[in-house]
Amino acid sequence: MKNFFHLYHQTSTQLGRELEETEVTFLKWMYERYTVEEISRRKLVENRISR
Secondary structure (H helix, E strand, O other), X not given: OOOHHHHHXXXXXXXXXXXXXXXXXXXXXXXXXXXHHHHHXXXXXXXXXXX
């Protein structure tokens, strides 16, 4: 995922409409979780490489 705006635009385009507030809230939560997990994954890979 490039960024939240990209995710929002892509989702609304696929649905063919603007997103409802609850959908935007869910997308924000999902993007934040993705970001946290991606950072954790990168740190784990870096730790394995540096050993």
